[in-house]
Every structure is written in structure tokens, then in C-alpha cells.
Amino acid sequence: MHTRSLSLAPLGTGMTPKSRMQYLPNASAARRMDTSELRAHFLVQGLFVPGAITLRLVDLDRVVLGGAVPTTAPLSLPTPGDLKAEYFCERRELGVLNTGAAGTVTVDGTAHALAAHEVLYVGRGSREVTFASDDATKPARFYLVSYPAHAAHPTTRIAAADADVLELGSAETSNKRRIRRYIHQRGAQSAQLVMGVTTLEPGSVWNTMPAHTHDRRSEVYLYFDLPSDAMVLHLLGEPTETRTLVVRDGEVALSPGWSVHAGCGTRAYAFCWAMGGENQDYADMDPVAMETLR
Ligand SMILES: O=C[C@H](O)[C@@H](O)CC(=O)C(=O)O
Ligand SMILES: [Zn+2]
Numbered sequence: 291m292h293t294r295s296l297s298l299a300p301l302g303t304g305m306t307p308k309s310r311m312q313y314l315p316n317a318s319a320a321r322r323m324d325t326s327e328l329r330a331h332f333l334v335q336g337l338f339v340p341g342a343i344t345l346r347l348v349d350l351d352r353v354v355l356g357g358a359v360p361t362t363a364p365l366s367l368p369t370p371g372d373l374k375a376e377y378f379c380e381r382r383e384l385g386v387l388n389t390g391a392a393g394t395v396t397v398d399g400t401a402h403a404l405a406a407h408e409v410l411y412v413g414r415g416s417r418e419v420t421f422a423s424d425d426a427t428k429p430a431r432f433y434l435v436s437y438p439a440h441a442a443h444p445t446t447r448i449a450a451a452d453a454d455v456l457e458l459g460s461a462e463t464s465n466k467r468r469i470r471r472y473i474h475q476r477g478a479q480s481a482q483l484v485m486g487v488t489t490l491e492p493g494s495v496w497n498t499m500p501a502h503t504h505d506r507r508s509e510v511y512l513y514f515d516l517p518s519d520a521m522v523l524h525l526l527g528e529p530t531e532t533r534t535l536v537v538r539d540g541e542v543a544l545s546p547g548w549s550v551h552a553g554c555g556t557r558a559y560a561f562c563w564a565m566g567g568e569n570q571d572y573a574d575m576d577p578v579a580m581e582t583l584r
Contacts, residue, residue, distance in 0.1 A: 356434035383439035393430025437566035439481035465496035502575035507567030
């Protein structure tokens with residue numbers, strides 16, 4: 291197992307041993323969970339392992355999350371047996387965000403150079419996907435998010451400069467930030483994946499305040515660009531039953547449609563938000579009246 295490039299991330303204690311799938315609880319079960327149970331269900335750790343591709347299958351909208359950190363040799367995207375597919379993108383689409391140094395993603399023979407904060411959308415039907423770093427001593431760190439796709443859309447590279455930019459928040463409310471939308475309704479097209487990156491200004495530490503939910507879509511939040519001693523207190527749960535996850539660099543918080551998703555960090559950070567579900571309308575958010583949060 292150690293010599294192979296595929297590793298399935300170790301599962302937390304809340305998982306069923308028969309499957310490699312990570313399952314989310316419903317809202318009433320989540321209310322009764324202690325810290326370790328919440329972490330086992332809502333947190334994904336260990337995706338970024340040097341020299342390996344690590345994948346985690348999650349039941350939430352059937353998202354597959356992954357990390358690819360190529361060093362001396364390129365890494366090839368495997369097809370987990372649980373997908374029961376001939377190749378990974380047989381029925382799926384894939385978003386790739388580079389959170390590390392420069393690298394290349396090759397899809398069916400076409401190389402796409404990806405610098406930090408650049409995204410590649412890989413369409414359904416793509417057979418071979420490989421990941422390489424330009425410099426093995428400064429590896430790329432590719433974050434992978436894949437959902438089932440009912441339609442094939444072209445594989446598209448989106449540079450940070452090509453993303454749709456939104457400036458939100460203010461220093462007074464500690465949430466001045468820049469939202470870049472890469473895969474979205476008016477950008478790179480997809481079947482259901484919507485994906486972007488939010489970067490907080492130095493001194494701003496809150497994201498997505500005021501909070502919201504969106505029952506039409508679930509969301510996955512990768513926190514990154516954090517030093518190892520920094521953390522984000524990620525807020526999840528029903529608006530009147532919030533819980534906190536301590537999340538560190540390279541870790542993902544899972545957010546069902548009924549859950550708020552927000553964070554407060556010990557310093558500025560970046561996060562990749564990705565969504566799957568029945569609409570792609572970024573503005574479809576149900577705001578939470580701030581006085582109702584508990
Ligand atoms: O539904 C949308 C998502 O929660 C994120 O786009 C929010 C976000 O990046 C931000 O406010 O900074
Ligand atoms: Zn949201």
C-alpha cells in the first residue's frame with residue numbers, strides 16, 4: 291500500500307467499517323454529538339500527503355474530495371473501486387485547485403500548467419488525469435473536488451485573473467475579503483460543480499458573515515494558506531444549534547444544506563468553497579437573521 295500512489299484517507303471513528311464512504315448525520319443527530327463525533331463526520335483530514343494522491347468519498351451529494359502532491363514522479367488519478375466505474379471521470383466531473391507551487395495537470399495528453407490559485411475544470415468522459423510538480427522540492431498541492439455529472443462540458447483552465455472577482459466585507463467587521471469564482475454560471479461551465487476561492491485581507495478573520503444556508507446545495511470548505519500553528523474555528527450546524535470545529539491548514543469542513551458555514555481565524559486565511567446540488571445559483575442563499583444564531 292505504501293508504494294502505491296493511491297491512498298484512501300483514514301476514516302474517523304464515526305464511520306461504518308464496511309465502507310470507505312464518509313457519512314454525514316442529519317441535523318437532529320448532529321445536535322447530540324460530542325467533539326470527536328462532530329470531527330469524524332464533518333471534518334476531512336490528511337488529504338495532502340507528499341508523493342501521493344489521497345481520496346475521500348463522501349455521501350453528501352456524492353462528492354469525492356482529494357489531494358495530489360506530486361514530488362519526483364507524476365501521479366495518475368486512480369479509480370476507487372467504490373465508484374464501480376471504468377475510469378474516474380466516466381460519470382463525473384472534477385475541479386482541481388492548485389494551493390501549492392507551480393505544477394501541471396495533464397488530461398488525455400493535453401498539459402495544463404497551473405500556478406497557485408489557478409483552477410482546472412475536467413469534464414466528464416476524460417480518461418487519464420495526471421498531476422506533476424514543476425520542482426520536486428517545491429511541490430504543487432492539488433485539491434480535487436468531484437461530483438457526478440449528467441452532461442459533458444469541456445475541460446477548461448481558469449487563471450486567477452480570469453475568475454470573476456467580488457470584493458465584500460469591511461475592516462470594521464473583520465471580514466474584508468476577495469471572492470474569486472472560477473467554475474460558475476457565468477464562468478467555466480459544469481454539470482453541478484460551483485467552485486471558487488475566498489481570500490481574507492490581512493487583519494480580517496471572519497468569513498461569510500452574515501451567515502446563510504442553501505438547502506438546494508451542499509458545500510465543502512478547504513481552508514488553506516495557513517501556517518501550521520494557525521487555526522480557523524469553523525461554525526456549522528443549524529442556525530439555532532451552532533457547533534465549532536477547529537480546522538487547520540489543508541483540512542476540509544463539510545456543510546449539508548441545513549448547516550451554516552462560516553469561520554473565524556487566528557489570522558487571515560484563504561479557503562476554497564465548492565458546491566454541488568440541484569442548482570448553480572450562487573446568489574441562492576437564505577440569510578440567517580443574526581439575532582437568531584445560537
Ligand atoms: O454559498 C456561498 C459560499 O458559502 C461562499 O461563496 C461564501 C464565501 O466565499 C464568502 O462569503 O466569502
Ligand atoms: Zn454557502
